[in-house]
Amino acid sequence: MQLTETHRPRLDQALETIRTRAYWSPHPEHPKAYGESAPADGLAAFEALRGTRFELDQPGTDGWTGAEVSPYGPELGIEYPHPDIDVLLPAMRAGMGAWREAGPETRALVCLEILSRISARTHEFAHAVMHTSGQAFMMAFQAGGPHAQDRGLEAVAYAYEEQTRTPVAADWSKPQGKRDPLELRKTFTTAGRGISLLIGCNTFPTWNGYPGLFASLATGNPVLVKPHPRAVLPLALTVRVAREVLTEAGFDPNLVCLAAERPGEGIAKTLAVRPEVKIIDYTGSTGFGDWLEANARQAQVYTEKAGVNTVVVDSTDNYKGMLSNLAFSLSLYSGQMCTTPQNLLIPRDGITTDAGHKSYDEVVTDIAASVGGLLGDDARANALLGALVNPDVKARLDGATGLGEVALPSRKIANPEFPDAVVRTPVIVKLDGARKFWEGADAEAAYLSECFGPVSFAVSVDSTADALELLRRTVRDKGAMTVGAYTTSAETERAIEDVCLEESAQLSLNLTGGVYVNQTAAFSDFHGSGGNPAANAALCDGAFVSNRFRVVEVRRQA
Template sequence: MTHPLFEKHRATLESALNAISTRGYWSPFPEMPSPRLYGETAPEEGKRAFEAHLGKHFELGQPGQTGWHGGEASPYGVALDVGYPVCEPDALIAAGLEAMKGWQAMGTDGRTGICLEILERLNRQSFEIAHAVMMTTGQGWMMAFQAGGPHAQDRGLEAVAYAWREQGFVPAEAAWEKPQGKNPPLAMKKHFQIVGRGIGLVIGCGTFPTWNTYPGLFAALSTGNAVIVKPHSNAILPAAITVRTIRAVLAENGIDPDLVSLCVAAKRATTQALATHPAVKSIDFTGGNVFGQWLIDNCRQAQVYAELAGVNNIVIDSTDAYKAMLGNLAFTLSLYSGQMCTTSQAIFVPAGGIETDDGHKSYDEFCADLAKAIERFLSKPEVAHAVLGAIQSADTAERIGVADSGALGKVVLASTALENPEFPGAKVRTPVLLACDAADEKAYMEERFGPISFIVKVADTAAAIALSERVVGTHGALTVGVYSTKQDVIDAMTEATWRSKVALSINLTGGVFVNQSAAFSDYHGTGGNPAANASYADSAFVANRFRVVQRRYHV
């Protein structure tokens, strides 16, 4: 007697389980915002659904509401003016704990079926969510659709699949018979109940409000916990839409919708009190080191899954596809104006230059050629706007200014401000490229979030690999890359990444970029260096979110 929604989505779950085991390409959610795939009316309906939120109160029907709060400022300069319910955290916690009883009783299959139904419903809302993501984060449309919609749903589904697999190993009951020689065996019946640990708090970030929220949300939810989503103060709408849909699907299936709620807090102190509440047993966080470390230091009652800052880097030794390499790097550095936790910040180039299929290139030539490649890539305004999007925060804009001033290194390519004809208020900036020496560690060995990258001159390739390992080990990284035509260099870089524990992309020259990771195949973060203590997704991401309570008796 499994749950009807489990039966409905069983094939999807089985495909997801196969995908996380084989790690080939797979996704049930089309990544192209195509009417053919999502329905002829989906684009227009999604846009209208988004617009219907603007200037309104976003009703959620949550307990303990004391007022409304909003204030999101769109990087595109568009007025949003959405008000979100402000609720007493204690009321959300109490209601969530109460709702866990019914959720536990659904069992693993029931919870999994409902989570898969939620993901399908969110997928149908991909256009609406994409507009919300685009307008709150400054992402370009295509990225907002893909990363905000299907790719985020993929990561949510991935977490559900891992959670199902781990929970599925626990039998509901067992017959235990221990032989006693010539005497009758000792016989016991045992039952094993999977129980959630309590409240899962998921703290979103300002740049990827769904992609970085869904893994923790669905991991905690599908393992039997209540979830409170605390979105970034400037990217509430995508989270609010998500929470409303989840609450609707829960209610339709007889589960108290207060199992999942949105916590909008005007003050940092409210979030801190929530995060340290004894009932909060897990915290998923994406964001800066200061608050991340505060959570790790202060929320000792909870398991904290944190993605923090890092210094992603690339070692350039040699290439047999110089132009394609430059093109690949130009795209990586430009995409969403470098506002990705996976964007390369430091490019290590030997002082003696590199060998390429286009002849030897000196360090200075490489700098000039990469600058030209970026300029060329962004020379068409429609491409530039689609790729760059807009600058998400004033802090990032300020960092660009500092870099542009030459204070951090020689400016190889200055950032320019672009006018976006569709969104006159959009803050659009092209990447800034700096040259510096390996000794200038203060410049490049600290995350400078945004379109700011350093071409770092190192003694030679061996020194570059050693430097990459040290940077990752001490400051963290989600991604590193290497370009080389020599197997021994690739092997040395591979072994360095085993020690520093970071994902490596080798000789990317085609349509895959170092800052992109594909759900079900690429682990996002290893959990083994300072940039993240967990990975999307692996068994460790789900296994500690539930506990097994047994009971036994003689038979």
């Protein structure tokens, strides 16, 4: 494999971009960029996987398991190897020595080859992501394909940079006055910690999975991929590609393995406390994330958990732009993003806009109308909303209407291609930020909990200052992946920034165009801050990679 010629320029560009944080991506967003036959080939490849056993030829397989059902309706019917972990874990460690000796550059370039082959199969991955996450095809294509690959490449770049901060060797000579200097020859080797466990999520199996997977692999660790049982295929395909590339590059394919679980097995809990497991990446519920942090004490644990995202609406000089921007943010993938705004904090006396003063009720009505307009056409609604990923989301959506006055009811959308898909428009519920209860329902408890799915709360507040206090409390106590704000006041802007700086939240200000608070771009935007309860790590920064390996020094008298 000509790894250097093929991939070193791309690695260099990634290294450059994480320093400038300008726009860059080597992975095209447009489906047409992948060649004329790619769409049909990708679909055919996906269809060919259905109803088969997904062979991986990894050691320690003690049976087959799999029960994925597409949120669009069809059963995937794919079975994956179930691991005998007492056989698999030792086998995964066997290749660590050669992988360590390969050094940071070769490891990075092998990772880039893996990403490159995944990229070439983006259409196939798009169908796999669509039919496990419920994302609409175009989103599954972009977020599950190029954007996920970007995040993987970004992690490789951070890992490479971090490992090469220390030279591989140094000559050290300490003067001793008139005597000969003390002289040592020193070598420094980056060594992985041990097996890295990736616990995948249902909604973004590749996007949320690739940073940890590639950060760990690039820093010298074998990676065991434990997918969400509803979203195995995208990560199983990833494991297969990684194993192929590792083999071709002369390394042990068992450096990347799959751990699919039997229904109800809870294998993550078993794996997480195994002594061989030294690193864990997890995206999912706060409950299990907290459990991992408390119990997997032998491992470095990186978690992305629940959070409550807020948008502070203070004032705007582009009312229309604000409405359409918010409508899109609330609608994309039925609000099933960890970055989707949940609480819209709006002063009860209304706001100043370029279209005149707008009362709280008017603002809420106008946002509702904007969402309604955006999703008025069923074809467009299907393309934006995708399907509800699982029955829990549907249950939360149904329950939300009892929490307060419904400003925008959810609407059922028919999907002509997949009649079993559960497609719903978002609900917007009005809550009074000054009153704890609404007709017996605990309104405060509602907006201070994550209601994952197409549910937003338009919370009336006494003032923007009141909104900032609620924002601070929400971020501090519940965490947030994103904060948005609209204001024309420099003073208010500064106050919002201060809250975000003090409580460690990522802020998007006055977005009225084609960038949305729930989207971040690899190489430029951080995903999460790692400094509030929603996540203990950010994607991607030095802290995300620097403790996945250790530097071992050997000193010899020169």
